[in-house]
Amino acid sequence: MSGMSKANRARVALDRDEIARAALAMLDEEGIDALSMRRLAERLGVGTMTLYGYFRGKQELLDAAVGAAAADFTFTPPEEGGLRERLRAHQRAVREVLARHPSLPQLRARQALVQPAAFRMSDPAMQMLLDAGFPPDEAARAFRVLFVYVLGSMLFGPRELTADEQRSIKAGLLLLPEDEFPAITAAADALPASMGGDVQFDYGLEVILDGIEARRRQLAGE
Amino acid sequence: MSGMSKANRARVALDRDEIARAALAMLDEEGIDALSMRRLAERLGVGTMTLYGYFRGKQELLDAAVGAAAADFTFTPPEEGGLRERLRAHQRAVREVLARHPSLPQLRARQALVQPAAFRMSDPAMQMLLDAGFPPDEAARAFRVLFVYVLGSMLFGPRELTADEQRSIKAGLLLLPEDEFPAITAAADALPASMGGDVQFDYGLEVILDGIEARRRQLAGE
DNA sequence: CCCTTGCTCGTACGCTGTACGGTGCAGCGT
């Protein structure tokens, strides 16, 4: 048994979890493109190839970083309130985690692979749907709609646009030929505000919750 | 005036559009990671750096590829049918384009920048919402929900999973500790089928269209 | 005391995007 033999270079310990957390921190601070094996090793005060003693490759390391983020997720569903209120609370909590770790949706988008820990965030929503009387297949489909929407929202419009950004986007839209883009140019005033942020997220969340409610009523026999 | 002076190496012509289309073809055939400036140049029978005479860099070239894909999009809204039927037809057409060019959602996910041509695909949906009586800000918000969902669906579950894939995912889910993931394990049979494909896409589309319909009725005064 | 075991990591390979500057042809002015 080797024990703590790895502390031979005055490094405190270093294990998979510490590396994964460092990777996650780097992702949060500098973004997905700035994370390289070399730079991560340097941050940990370790040779680059040392990381390959803990992970088969960068992919596996990124997976572990996702896991580390998911492990931090805790959510206790509100006692009162029906399905709608509970789902809303949960999806907002998920969105908050994704906002703290903006690279998570991008990682999901690049690699199909998902590891188990990531499901920790999903379980409460599935539970709520099952509790509300959705049969498993219907619950799974409804959950997936929420899942796609929440991740997509962070990917395609994570934050509120500043007034300047909105102005500049609007200016771009107004350059489009009006005969080819009649609706876009007609709504050029309103479009930029819909391209991100919490208000837009909540709007879409309510739209989807409406649809899910309609299905619940249908299942309950009107 | 230089005219067709660029044909000095027996190359037929080569302009921005031809390069963009070659890039798009390469994206479609080999995926986003396989597209490099070197490999694209080789495919075109041209030196790598020649591409930089037409584009400032890889980013601009990718943007042009997105534009080339959007330029191919044609959609004529069905005559009959209400808002719901028309929106459904449009979103399915968009999904088809994305299925032909699976890299498009990934490109959108990586680069915030969007160029005008991409709006060609969006205009019809906006038009339908405006025609249905949605005020511009409401129309923009509703459109954006559809937009995020359609792109997200292609990113996070583009195609139907094979029976084998479903079995293997289910097996993975059943390995999760039952006390920590009660709902996931309970629905392990049903979850894999919800993780992609047209059936799941249509399910979510109807959920969202339900929500949008509810808003339309509300705007119309019940 | 030596030998085995296993972590660490220097070096190297093939790839990437792209900056720089040389090369050679087309068209023009004389």
Next chain:
DNA sequence: ACGCTGCACCGTACAGCGTACGAGCAAGGG
């Protein structure tokens, strides 16, 4: 007919990437 100018093309080079290979070395067991 000749030389000049401008421009398209692209060879070379650099910094950085993921990672395969194997050398170095400390610790533990005999």
